Amino acid sequence: MISRYVKPEMEKIWSEENRFAKMLEVEIFAAEAMSLFATVPKKAVETIKKRAKINVDRINEIEKTVKHDVISFLTAVVETIGEEGRFLHLGMTSSDVLDTATGAQLKESVLLIIKETKKLSSIIKRLAKKYKMTPIMGRTHGVHAEPMTFGLKAASWYCEIERCIDRLNFALETVSYGKISGAVGTMAHLDCRVEKYVCKKMGLKAEPVSTQIIPRDRHSVYIFTLAHLGAALERIATEIRHLQRTEVAEAEEPFTKGQKGSSAMPHKRNPIISENICGLARLLRGYSVTAMENIALWHERDISHSSTERIMLPDASEIIHYMILRMQTLISGLNVYPKNMLANIDKTKNIIFSGALLLSLIDKGISRQEAYAMVQKAAFKSRDEKISMIEACLETEIKNYLNKDEIKRDCDMNSQFKNINYIFSRTFGD
Secondary structure, three states, X not given: OOHHHOOHHHHHHOOHHHHHHHHHHHHHHHHHHHHHOOOOOHHHHHHHHHHOOOOHHHHHHHHHHHOOHHHHHHHHHHHHHOHHHHHOOOOOOHHHHHHHHHHHHHHHHHHHHHHHHHHHHHHHHHHHHHOOOOEEEEEEOOEEEEEEEHHHHHHHHHHHHHHHHHHHHHHHHHHOEEOOOOOOOOOOOOOHHHHHHHHHHOOOEEOOOOOOOOOXXXXXXXXXXXXXXXXXXXXXXXXXXXXXOOOOXXXXXXXXXXXXXXXXXXXXXXXXXXXXXXXXXXHHHHHHHHHHHOOOOOOOOOOHHHHHHHHHHHHHHHHXXXXXXXXXXXXXXXXXXXXXXXXXHHOOOOHHHHHHHHHHHHHOOOOHHHHHHHHHHHHHHHHHHOOOHHHHHHOOHHHHOOOHHHHHHHOOHHHHHOOHHHHHHHHHOO
């Protein structure tokens, strides 16, 4: 991933240094396990642990000749160890090392993502509670529907992010696996206790039935979970983009000192964080297709998944981490304009209370179809003649069924919010 979209914490997890360090841990733990079962001298393992070093440049140099990443890795490591290096990788295949190391990287990655997503969830929760009863226009199809509160809108975001955290925890469980089972998963040249020992030391579980590799449905769950989270962030970002439109102006991204919005128009303050998040979410969804296609491999393994994973796993992890941090910044510094929210509500001159008027007429014994026609007629009159809905009702047949006080009652915005406390109670538990 280009440096623009990478933060240091995630970059470190997917660095070559960390990858090779994890691979070396797997090799050392395997040798250690074999020494416990008397197949490798304990003294040799002590030497391996003391002398083994990672030199990324040397590994890459060797690979230019051998054209095999694990062989070049082993060759470079053995150079630092000496004769005792022959006790590394006994009975193992390359994917024992690669997949177990990758499992450890995936576990580190998803733990970091969970940590930052929980922070985001807390930020959104504070926003929801702060604006719990702040009226805003609810919109469907981009058109005024009925009033709601900005806090309720944010509470909906909170719930979705919490579901994402649940999925991340499932992904954590799904990817935290390793394998030390040999060329086709039979453990033909290994003591079965080696796999259990190595995986435990690496903080992983042993894949119950592996081929030469860990089945790639595990990795696809990880990528799909990131794509889900990306889509959730995109949903929030899309809403904020709309709220920042000049003709809406109900909320606005933070705009820092010295920031510029346009090279040509000095007045511009654009929703660049939101637009950035929306674009990156598309990239994440694209990776989910590749992750699915990596599941079906030839027989016990081919290498068609390998090249895509070298790009996809680091990039998707780094992208979602970047997106989460950007959204934290956006929500933490979000400018909210309650007066503009009220002004936009008032633009409709109370036709947004048509649903309440409809129900009141039905309560008077009028059929739904007839009541609907009456209220629609009054609403269109209000819109076309630019008069309030209350005036329009009093100038139509509705006045024969509802008096002025009843019409005013139905057009009272506060009546729309009588269950907000209940919704917040079941959402936040307080």
